Amino acid sequence: MRPSRFHGGLRLAGHKAESTADALRPCPPPPLLRLSLAQHAGRPARARVAVGERVRRGQLLGEADGELSAGVHAPRAGRIEAIRAGELPGFPGLPSIEVWLAVEGDESITLPPLEGLASEPTALRERIRAAGVVGLGGAGFPTAEKLAIGRELLILNGAECEPWIACDDALLREHADEVVLGGRLLARAVGAGRILLAVEDSMTAALDACRRAVAAHGGGAVELAVVPTIYPEGGERQLIQALTGREVPRGGLPRDLGVVVQNVATARAAWRAVVHGEALTERIVTVTGPGVVRPGNYVVPLGTTVAHLVAQAGGYTPDAARLLLGGPMMGLALPHDDVPLGKTHNCVLVQSAADVDAEAREPEMPCIRCGDCAPVCPARLLPQQLLWQVRAGRLDRAVDQGLFDCIECGCCDLACPSHIPLTAYFRHGKGEQRVREAEAERADAARIRHESRQQRLEREAAERAARDAARRDAATSSDAVAAALERARARRGDSGAAP
Ligand code: SF4
Ligand code: SF4
Structure with missing residues (x-):
C-alpha cells in the first residue's frame, strides 16, 4: 500500500x-x-x-x-x-x-x-x-x-x-x-x-x-x-x-x-x-x-540491570558521558546504571561527551514569532501560542489549545531558531495543570463535604425544633385536658375525694 x-x-x-x-x-x-x-x-x-x-x-x-x-x-x-x-x-x-x-x-x-x-x-x-x-x-x-x-x-x-x-x-x-x-x-x-x-x-x-x-x-x-x-x-x-x-x-x-x-x-x-x-x-x-x-x-x-547489560556489550568506552533509557529525543536520562529493565524498556543509549556538547543549548532568546515550530508539530499544535499561554500561567487556555495533545516529541525544539526549550515548557505546563486540577478536585471535595455537613446540621436542628414543638404541644394539650376535668368535677360538686 x-x-x-x-x-x-x-x-x-x-x-x-x-x-x-x-x-x-x-x-x-x-x-x-x-x-x-x-x-x-x-x-x-x-x-x-x-x-x-x-x-x-x-x-x-x-x-x-x-x-x-x-x-x-x-x-x-x-x-x-x-x-x-x-x-x-x-x-x-x-x-x-x-x-x-x-x-x-x-x-x-x-x-x-x-x-x-x-x-x-x-x-x-x-x-x-x-x-x-x-x-x-x-x-x-x-x-x-x-x-x-x-x-x-x-x-x-x-x-x-x-x-x-x-x-x-x-x-x-x-x-x-x-x-x-x-x-x-x-x-x-x-x-x-x-x-x-x-x-x-x-x-x-x-x-x-x-x-x-x-x-x-x-x-x-x-x-x-x-x-x-x-x-x-x-x-x-x-x-x-x-x-x-x-x-x-x-x-x-x-x-x-x-x-x-x-x-x-x-x-x-x-x-x-x-x-x-x-x-x-x-x-x-x-x-x-x-x-x-x-x-x-x-x-x-526482565529485571536485568542496565549495568549488567552494558557489561555484556563490552562495557563503557572512555568517551561515555550520558546514559539514556530510550532514544535521544524522548529518552530519560539516568543518574546511574543500577536500574532494572522492564517490559517497556527498548533501548539503552550511551552518549559521548561530544554528543552532550552538541546538544548543549545555545542561550534561550525571545520568541521572534517566525512560526517555524508549527509546521513540524505532528500533533498540529501551534507551539508558539502554547508557549505564550504556559509562560503567562494561563494553563486553562493552553489546555483549550491542545496542551495535552503534545506528545513531547521535541520537533519544535529542534526547529526553533531562538533555542527555546518548548518541550520542557510544555512538560512543565502539563505537570502544573495536573497539580491545579488535583487541587481543584480536593477543594471541590472539601466544599461538598462542608455543604453536606451544613445541610446535616440544619436538618438536625430543624428536627430538634420540630420535636421540641411537638413536646410543647403535647404538654399544652395535657394541661388543657386536666383543666377541663377539673371544671367538670367542680360543676358536679365533686371534690375528687373518695366517697
Ligand atoms: S513537542 Fe509537542 S508541541 Fe512540540 S512538536 Fe512535539 S507535539 Fe508539537
Ligand atoms: S520557532 Fe521559536 S521563535 Fe519561532 S515562533 Fe516558534 S517559538 Fe517562536
Missing part, C-alpha cells in the same frame, strides 16, 4: 546500523534479577510469592490487580531473596515494589498451549492476559485490555520512533514469521478483518524478512505497509494518519476510528503465549551509542 503523510515531523540522521550489524545476542541473566511490580500502565501487580520461596521460570510472581494491570512472571528459576521498596525504573523518586530473585536452577513451567489461530477470541484474550503481555512499544498498556473492544483494523507497528532504537528492526529480521502469525492472533482476538504491518523504508533487511513472512504466513489477511522514515512515524496517532489518511480526533482514541495499534514485539509475545504457553519474561533491548564498546540488540531477561 502507499501510505500518506502525517503532519509535521523531521527527518533525522539514522543510527540503526550501529547496533544491527550482528544477529540478536542473548544476555545471560545476572545473579540477581530485580522485577518491578509496576512494569506496565495501570495498577501495579500484587506480590504472589514470599521471601525464601523457590520459583520456577515462568511462575507468577505478581498477579494483575484488576483489568488495567498485568502479571509479572519469573524470567528464571531461583529463590525469592527480598520483596522491597524500589524506584520506578527510569523515574527516580517514584516508588515501586521490587521482587528480588536470586537466579539458581533451571526448572520452568509453561501454560498449556492453545490451538493457535483456531482458538476462540475470548480464550486468546484470557491467555494474553495470563501471560502478562503488555504493549512493548513503550506504553506498557495491558494488551488484553486493548483487545477487549472490537475494531476493524489492526496496525502492527514496526516503525520505530527514534533514530538509535533498533530492537524492532532486529526482531523483524529474525522473527518476522512469529510477528505475522501473532498479528493474526491479535486480529482474531479483537475481531479485526484487516491487518497492516508497518515497517520503515530504511529497514531493508527487516522489510525483506517481512515480505517473506507475509507471503508464507499472512493467510491473505496481512498487508505490508512501507512507511517513510520520518520522526515520529512510530507514534500511534501519526502512524494511523499515515496509513489511513484519518486523524484521531483531539481528545479521542484510535478506537474512535475502529483501529487498534500493537507493537510488532507485542504480536510475537502474544504468539509465544498462545502457541508455546510462555509468559512474557524477556524482551529485546538495543544497547548502543558511542559510549558502549559493542553495540547490539540483546534478548534480556
Whole structure:
C-alpha cells in the first residue's frame, strides 16, 4: 500500500546500523534479577510469592490487580531473596515494589498451549492476559485490555520512533514469521478483518524478512505497509494518519476510528503465549551509542540491570558521558546504571561527551514569532501560542489549545531558531495543570463535604425544633385536658375525694 503523510515531523540522521550489524545476542541473566511490580500502565501487580520461596521460570510472581494491570512472571528459576521498596525504573523518586530473585536452577513451567489461530477470541484474550503481555512499544498498556473492544483494523507497528532504537528492526529480521502469525492472533482476538504491518523504508533487511513472512504466513489477511522514515512515524496517532489518511480526533482514541495499534514485539509475545504457553519474561533491548564498546540488540531477561547489560556489550568506552533509557529525543536520562529493565524498556543509549556538547543549548532568546515550530508539530499544535499561554500561567487556555495533545516529541525544539526549550515548557505546563486540577478536585471535595455537613446540621436542628414543638404541644394539650376535668368535677360538686 502507499501510505500518506502525517503532519509535521523531521527527518533525522539514522543510527540503526550501529547496533544491527550482528544477529540478536542473548544476555545471560545476572545473579540477581530485580522485577518491578509496576512494569506496565495501570495498577501495579500484587506480590504472589514470599521471601525464601523457590520459583520456577515462568511462575507468577505478581498477579494483575484488576483489568488495567498485568502479571509479572519469573524470567528464571531461583529463590525469592527480598520483596522491597524500589524506584520506578527510569523515574527516580517514584516508588515501586521490587521482587528480588536470586537466579539458581533451571526448572520452568509453561501454560498449556492453545490451538493457535483456531482458538476462540475470548480464550486468546484470557491467555494474553495470563501471560502478562503488555504493549512493548513503550506504553506498557495491558494488551488484553486493548483487545477487549472490537475494531476493524489492526496496525502492527514496526516503525520505530527514534533514530538509535533498533530492537524492532532486529526482531523483524529474525522473527518476522512469529510477528505475522501473532498479528493474526491479535486480529482474531479483537475481531479485526484487516491487518497492516508497518515497517520503515530504511529497514531493508527487516522489510525483506517481512515480505517473506507475509507471503508464507499472512493467510491473505496481512498487508505490508512501507512507511517513510520520518520522526515520529512510530507514534500511534501519526502512524494511523499515515496509513489511513484519518486523524484521531483531539481528545479521542484510535478506537474512535475502529483501529487498534500493537507493537510488532507485542504480536510475537502474544504468539509465544498462545502457541508455546510462555509468559512474557524477556524482551529485546538495543544497547548502543558511542559510549558502549559493542553495540547490539540483546534478548534480556526482565529485571536485568542496565549495568549488567552494558557489561555484556563490552562495557563503557572512555568517551561515555550520558546514559539514556530510550532514544535521544524522548529518552530519560539516568543518574546511574543500577536500574532494572522492564517490559517497556527498548533501548539503552550511551552518549559521548561530544554528543552532550552538541546538544548543549545555545542561550534561550525571545520568541521572534517566525512560526517555524508549527509546521513540524505532528500533533498540529501551534507551539508558539502554547508557549505564550504556559509562560503567562494561563494553563486553562493552553489546555483549550491542545496542551495535552503534545506528545513531547521535541520537533519544535529542534526547529526553533531562538533555542527555546518548548518541550520542557510544555512538560512543565502539563505537570502544573495536573497539580491545579488535583487541587481543584480536593477543594471541590472539601466544599461538598462542608455543604453536606451544613445541610446535616440544619436538618438536625430543624428536627430538634420540630420535636421540641411537638413536646410543647403535647404538654399544652395535657394541661388543657386536666383543666377541663377539673371544671367538670367542680360543676358536679365533686371534690375528687373518695366517697
Ligand atoms: S513537542 Fe509537542 S508541541 Fe512540540 S512538536 Fe512535539 S507535539 Fe508539537
Ligand atoms: S520557532 Fe521559536 S521563535 Fe519561532 S515562533 Fe516558534 S517559538 Fe517562536
